[in-house]
Amino acid sequence: MxxxxxxxxxxxxxxxxxxxxxxxxxxxxxxxxxxxxxxxxPTISKQLSDLEARFGARLCQRGPRQFELTPQGEIIYKAAAELFSGIEQFQREADQVRGGQRGELRVGIIDNTISDPNCPLVAALQSLQGADLHLRLAVLDPDTVQQRVVEGRLDIGLVPLYRKWPGLEYRTLYAERMYLYCGRMHPLFARDSEPDERELATHAFVEHGYVDGRELEGFAAPAKTGATAWQVEAVAILLMTGRFLGYLPQHYAAPFERQGKLRRLLAATSGYQSSVAAVFKAGAQQSRPVRRLLSALHDACSADHGARPATEPVRGGVTTGGAPQP
Structure with missing residues (x-):
């Protein structure tokens, strides 16, 4: 035994x-x-059984269609995540002490930031070109970025600031403008006049899976949710089916507007401003690569007149540019 x-x-x-x-x-x-x-x-199953024998406790319930951690498994997973995060941090710091060895920087970002002229990431990474760094860059949905930063699987992330997670620190970088859109096949697309908010409420919306719908009250009439998406491109695909209305960043939607594939609705009243922030683990001593990237992001925002950090007050992560706060 x-x-x-x-x-x-x-x-x-x-x-x-x-x-x-x-x-x-x-x-x-x-x-x-x-x-x-x-x-x-079979090998994985035996290794898991060996670990459970070492702890004298069942760590998870598993079956053909079910996997769920037990309370003991939750404790061990959290401790293991912290353990390996600490080991990786030690290895990165030790590499820097030895000098001349390549460090690593793991960054997670949301999709379709490349079309945003305000995003400082490209300029910030470019400024690090003299550093001996191995970059790992992943495009993920906002919740996954934050979860992986919490778990220590990412060093830093760039996410829209809708809600703050416990254990994370957020540094606001810039803002992007969001508007309400419909696709060419939608019945509102060819209308000469703008719909009123009562009419909007009769149409199905695409819900952003990482946004509390209450945060958008005041920007559009309450409406029924017909679909949920976690990426900008997924929202756009659903809009182009003609079945839904939904919010997209202006910079991303603009080319599709010019091509006649999307139409912006209620441009004067339905838009809102979403802050984008760098997120990293609170209370942890940041590695040199993380500190350098944070500094480079700040410098890129300050140097680019079109990419200044948002200074408007944020409630629930949404700035409105003059509309009433939800």
Whole structure:
């Protein structure tokens, strides 16, 4: 019988099992973790059983269509995530002490920021070209970016500032303008006159999965939700079906407007301003690459007249540019 962890020192074997368990949780189950781990399902199942034997507790409920952590599993996963985040941080700092060795910077961003002239990321990364850094850049939905920063899987992220997560620090960089749109196949597209808010309420909207709908009260009439999306491009695809109305960043929608694929509705009253912020772990000592990127982002915003950090008060992450705050 295995000796429980806690009564003996943690071994390299224990660390390997904990990494397997962490991957299983983050991939959403044993079967889903096969590709990430590169081993067979029976091997993963045995490794998980070995870890449970070491702890003397069941860490998760698993079945063909179910994977759920037990209370003990929740505790072990959180501790393992913090452990490996600390190990990675130590390795990065040790590399810098040794000097001459390449550091790593892991950045997560939301999709379709490349079309926003206000976004300072390209200029900031360009200013780091003299640093010996290996960059890892991932395009993800806002909730996933923040979750991975919490877990230590990303060093820094750029996200729209709708709500703040516990344990994270936010540094506002710039703002993007959001407007209400419909696609060419929608019945409102060919209308000569603008619809009123009562009429808008009869049409289905695309809900942004990471936004509390109450944050948009005052910008458009309450309406029924017909679809949910977590990326800008997903919203645009749904709008182009002609079945929905929804909000998009102006910079992203502009080319589709020129092509006659989207129409902006109630431009004078339905827009709102969304702040975009750099997000990183609160209270943690930031590595040198993270500090350099934060400084470069700030400098890029300050140098670009079109990319100044938003200075309007933020409530719920939404600035309105003159409309009443929700």
């Amino acid at each position: 295995s000796t429980p962890i806690g009564t003996t020192p943690v071994t390299d074997f224990d660390l390997r099992l904990l990494r397997v368990f962490k991957t299983i949780v983050e991939e959403g189950g044993l079967k889903a973790a096969q590709s990430a781990l590169g081993v067979s399902l």
